Amino acid sequence: MTLWKRFATNRGxxxxxxILLCVIAIALLAPVIYPGGPWxxxxxxxxxxxxxxxxxxxxxxxxxxxxxxxxxxxRVSLLVGLVSTVMALLIGVPLGALAGFYGGYVDExxxxxxxxxxxxxxxxxxIVLVAILEPTLGSITLAIAIVSWPPVARLVxxxxxxxxxxxxxxxxxxxxxxxxxxxxxxVLPNAISPIIVMASLxxxxxxxxxxxxxxxxxxxxxxxxxxxMIGAARxxxxxxxxxxxxxxxxxxxxxxxxxxxxxxxxxxxxPHLKKGRT
Amino acid sequence: xxxLKTTTFLIAAxxxxxxxxxxxxxxxxIVVQPEPPSLMLGLVQNGPTQLVAGDIYESLLRYNTDxxxxxxxxxxxxxxxxxxxxxxxxxDGVKWHDGEPFTSAxxxxxxxxxxxxxxxxxxxxxxYVDSIEAPDDQTVVFKLKTPFGPFIGVFEAGTMPMIPKHIxxxxxxANNPMNxxxxxxxxxxxxxxxxxxxxxxxxNEDYYLEGKPHLDxxxxxxxxxxxxxxxxxxxxxxxxxxxGSVENWDVQRLTELDNTCSTGKGWEFFAPHAFMWLNNxxxxxxxxRFRQAVMYAMDREFVKDVxxxxxxxxxxxxxxxxxxFYSDDVTQYDYNPEKAKELLAEMGYDxxxxxxxxxxxxxxxxxxxxxxxxxxxxxxxxxxxxxxDVAGWNEKTSQWDYDMAFTYLYQYGDPxxxxxxxxxxxxxxxxxxxxxxxxxxxxxxxxxxxAAAVSxxxxxxxxxxxxxQKEIVDDVPVAWLLEIEFPTIYNCNVQDLVTTGIGVSDGxxxxxxxxx
Numbered sequence: 001m002t003l004w005k006r007f008a009t010n011r012g013x014x015x016x017x018x019i020l021l022c023v024i025a026i027a028l029l030a031p032v033i034y035p036g037g038p039w040x041x042x043x044x045x046x047x048x049x050x051x052x053x054x055x056x057x058x059x060x061x062x063x064x065x066x067x068x069x070x071x072x073x074x075r076v077s078l079l080v081g082l083v084s085t086v087m088a089l090l091i092g093v094p095l096g097a098l099a100g101f102y103g104g105y106v107d108e109x110x111x112x113x114x115x116x117x118x119x120x121x122x123x124x125x126x127i128v129l130v131a132i133l134e135p136t137l138g139s140i141t142l143a144i145a146i147v148s149w150p151p152v153a154r155l156v157x158x159x160x161x162x163x164x165x166x167x168x169x170x171x172x173x174x175x176x177x178x179x180x181x182x183x184x185x186x187v188l189p190n191a192i193s194p195i196i197v198m199a200s201l202x203x204x205x206x207x208x209x210x211x212x213x214x215x216x217x218x219x220x221x222x223x224x225x226x227x228x229m230i231g232a233a234r235x236x237x238x239x240x241x242x243x244x245x246x247x248x249x250x251x252x253x254x255x256x257x258x259x260x261x262x263x264x265x266x267x268x269x270x271p272h273l274k275k276g277r278t
Numbered sequence: 279x280x281x282l283k284t285t286t287f288l289i290a291a292x293x294x295x296x297x298x299x300x301x302x303x304x305x306x307x308i309v310v311q312p313e314p315p316s317l318m319l320g321l322v323q324n325g326p327t328q329l330v331a332g333d334i335y336e337s338l339l340r341y342n343t344d345x346x347x348x349x350x351x352x353x354x355x356x357x358x359x360x361x362x363x364x365x366x367x368x369x370d371g372v373k374w375h376d377g378e379p380f381t382s383a384x385x386x387x388x389x390x391x392x393x394x395x396x397x398x399x400x401x402x403x404x405x406y407v408d409s410i411e412a413p414d415d416q417t418v419v420f421k422l423k424t425p426f427g428p429f430i431g432v433f434e435a436g437t438m439p440m441i442p443k444h445i446x447x448x449x450x451x452a453n454n455p456m457n458x459x460x461x462x463x464x465x466x467x468x469x470x471x472x473x474x475x476x477x478x479x480x481x482n483e484d485y486y487l488e489g490k491p492h493l494d495x496x497x498x499x500x501x502x503x504x505x506x507x508x509x510x511x512x513x514x515x516x517x518x519x520x521x522g523s524v525e526n527w528d529v530q531r532l533t534e535l536d537n538t539c540s541t542g543k544g545w546e547f548f549a550p551h552a553f554m555w556l557n558n559x560x561x562x563x564x565x566x567r568f569r570q571a572v573m574y575a576m577d578r579e580f581v582k583d584v585x586x587x588x589x590x591x592x593x594x595x596x597x598x599x600x601x602x603f604y605s606d607d608v609t610q611y612d613y614n615p616e617k618a619k620e621l622l623a624e625m626g627y628d629x630x631x632x633x634x635x636x637x638x639x640x641x642x643x644x645x646x647x648x649x650x651x652x653x654x655x656x657x658x659x660x661x662x663x664x665x666x667d668v669a670g671w672n673e674k675t676s677q678w679d680y681d682m683a684f685t686y687l688y689q690y691g692d693p694x695x696x697x698x699x700x701x702x703x704x705x706x707x708x709x710x711x712x713x714x715x716x717x718x719x720x721x722x723x724x725x726x727x728x729a730a731a732v733s734x735x736x737x738x739x740x741x742x743x744x745x746x747q748k749e750i751v752d753d754v755p756v757a758w759l760l761e762i763e764f765p766t767i768y769n770c771n772v773q774d775l776v777t778t779g780i781g782v783s784d785g786x787x788x789x790x791x792x793x794x
Binding site for chain 2: 239
């Protein structure tokens with residue numbers, strides 16, 4: 001069975017993928033659907049959803065279109081999720097691979113460094129970083145990357161450690177390949193599947209982190225994001241609950257989709273596990 | 279028959295009289311936010327302190343909502359023709375809360391000794407004072423070096439609180455142990471302070487006004503979260519939410535509750551005036567046409583209605599319409615994006631980005647900055663919002679590291695006390711966010727501000743201040759936004775709560791609770 005077929009047997013994963021593709025499409029088309037941007041004050045404030053055909057999701061505290069906010073917010077959420085995950089992988093994968101492959105002092109050093117980051121609670125560290133760097137899209141992405149790489153490093157290290165004792169690696173050594181070549185072309189490609197699974201979940205976590213930061217008012221004040229929408233609506237939750245509910249649903253769906261996909265990928269990469277479970 | 283009717287009428291009238299009178303007794307719970315650092319009004323004069331301590335301490339005068347002086351500890355007063363001598367006659371039989379008599383010696387000590395050392399704002403007014411003397415126990419005479427029109431406005435409890443001489447004379451004021459149990463002459467006495475929970479005041483039985491105060495006790499409640507304060511009001515746990523104690527967005531919902539009253543009055547003396555400092559030194563904001571364009575680009579009525587729930591009044595210039603010597607004979611900057619675009623085109627604005635620094639005081643100010651950013655973007659100004667916490671805001675404004683920065687300042691009833699400080703060159707001072715931060719320099723105008731402050735004739739002052747307002751509004755040194763009114767929300771059973779220009783801060787002397 002091909003990878004895709006194994007993935008497709010998990011119905012949840014397919015639903016997740018469809019949702020995610022929709023969100024990506026909306027994010028890409030945002031400037032086309034709402035060319036005026038998400039900040040434009042278009043109608044009276046606190047317009048109830050589904051009462052005005054032009055503004056299906058109503059308006060927020062300043063009379064801005066909630067639907068426009070959701071659509072433009074999708075761009076930020078996905079962008080932050082993807083970029084910060086890529087950055088976290090760029091830090092975590094090389095560090096973990098070196099530690100696992102060379103062992104000894106390299107391993108000791110790399111792991112103490114990783115533990116140093118792991119002992120500080122993720123979210124607290126992200127808040128401190130954003131507060132120091134001043135909240136911009138770049139600093140938020142960087143902060144999320146910095147708090148999310150340690151688990152990657154540990155995962156990659158464990159994979160590499162188990163792989164490097166396999167026969168094909170020993171064969172490569174005997175064939176006279178350099179350490180670097182073995183690590184890059186023999187060991188890492190075989191460790192890629194758990195990394196992909198983890199990365200898909202990390203995107204979800206990053207989206208949640210970004211939303212939480214924006215909720216606390218630590219978002220980039222010039223960028224509309226889902227977390228910002230919830231944070232701004234929090235003070236009116238008693239009188240206009242839908243203002244926090246809509247972006248909340250958007251976050252829920254996106255994060256759920258990513259988790260379902262992660263699950264599906266996990267099953268697809270480890271068919272034996274799947275069989276054992278059913 | 280006629281006789282019977284008359285009797286009935288008399289009986290009815292006899293019954294009605296006590297109903298019309300103010301009911302005595304009862305307890306009132308008021309939110310104080312944030313918890314004051316101290317209740318010693320001579321040392322600390324921030325809003326929360328004055329809210330509570332305004333019941334404990336008094337000054338010689340009070341001011342009604344038109345800012346006219348009213349008797350307080352002084353029952354009458356005279357100002358000499360030349361505007362140099364102020365004579366006050368004190369009330370009879372006033373006692374401090376510890377039983378000692380209050381005399382003119384206390385007034386001289388408070389103004390000339392204590393406040394001169396501890397109160398910066400009072401000190402700058404005292405610079406005009408030549409001598410303060412007490413010819414007898416009931417009379418105090420202030421002699422001025424030059425006429426100073428606003429002087430009649432400094433006898434307010436937060437500006438010149440009366441401090442007991444017998445407790446403070448010769449002591450280290452800041453570390454006097456009595457600061458923890460303040461002694462004043464006011465309608466309520468300090469009873470206890472449960473830190474983080476409440477401050478309890480009780481009726482001053484020996485108060486010099488017959489029958490006052492009406493209330494038996496007052497609890498000032500400390501509730502740190504805005505949503506919890508709203509809930510406390512809804513459940514009836516507190517009776518009064520003073521201005522600014524709940525988020526603006528909650529105001530409408532709360533005022534629609536049963537038996538709930540609200541008023542925007544009671545801020546006339548402070549007249550908080552919101553504006554944006556526009557950096558006059560550099561960048562696009564250094565160009566007067568850009569600054570005028572900003573004024574035309576902003577839909578300030580929209581912000582008043584949406585962000586402030588209709589409370590307040592769009593500002594026309596540097597002086598609040600509540601402050602003395604206000605003039606509306608100035609250029610009106612109505613919402614006019616076309617005019618803003620013309621002005622920008624005329625100056626040849628090249629799209630240089632400008633930033634807006636909101637006040638870090640919560641959601642209201644953030645939304646306000648977002649609305650202004652949108653207005654400015656719509657006329658073609660490249661603009662983004664800077665973010666800063668309170669410390670960062672202080673740093674950026676006082677180091678002049680901003681393009682446009684939101685702020686608001688109190689006016690204290692007179693342009694010479696609360697307005698000129700933001701526009702005269704002598705007040706340009708790096709390191710303080712409370713003065714001419716925008717860097718506006720206009721020596722001709724400086725001379726007028728100075729002349730208006732010391733002119734003995736009110737007519738002359740009116741004339742000069744009108745000229746100043748007319749000219750300065752065309753210069754747009756800062757972008758005037760709104761005369762803020764922080765609505766006071768209260769249980770309708772509470773009567774006569776806001777009767778003066780200082781509102782709840784000295785409202786409890788006359789307040790009473792209607793018994794049902």
